[in-house]
Amino acid sequence: MGGGVVAATLLILTSSAGFTGVLAAGPEKAKACAVCHGKDGIAIRPDAPNIAGQNSTYLRGQLMAYRTGERVHAEMNIIAKELSDQDVDDLVMWYSTIKFNVELPE
Numbered sequence: 001m002g003g004g005v006v007a008a009t010l011l012i013l014t015s016s017a018g019f020t021g022v023l024a025a026g027p028e029k030a031k032a033c034a035v036c037h038g039k040d041g042i043a044i045r046p047d048a049p050n051i052a053g054q055n056s057t058y059l060r061g062q063l064m065a066y067r068t069g070e071r072v073h074a075e076m077n078i079i080a081k082e083l084s085d086q087d088v089d090d091l092v093m094w095y096s097t098i099k100f101n102v103e104l105p106e
Contacts, residue, residue, distance in 0.1 A: 021094070022086075022090050023094060025094075032079065036048035038050075041098050042100070056093070059091075
């Protein structure tokens, strides 16, 4: 399943949650995420969730919970602890703006 992204001219966006992310920074920062969550946010590992198009408030909350240890996952806790607030916002901006199509079963 492929996904399109918001136009590259939208470099800095502010979400309704009040944080800012730099959309253009997302692809580079997301390279480490791609191992589990796929290049486009569609998981390639069966134990990883799809994060493409996910709500920005939810994504940020989950990353922060991993970072503080409130949510426990061995790999994610290690990864999230290394992320700055700006890294989190950039990743959230990137993944939350990925668009995809959903096909319901008939």
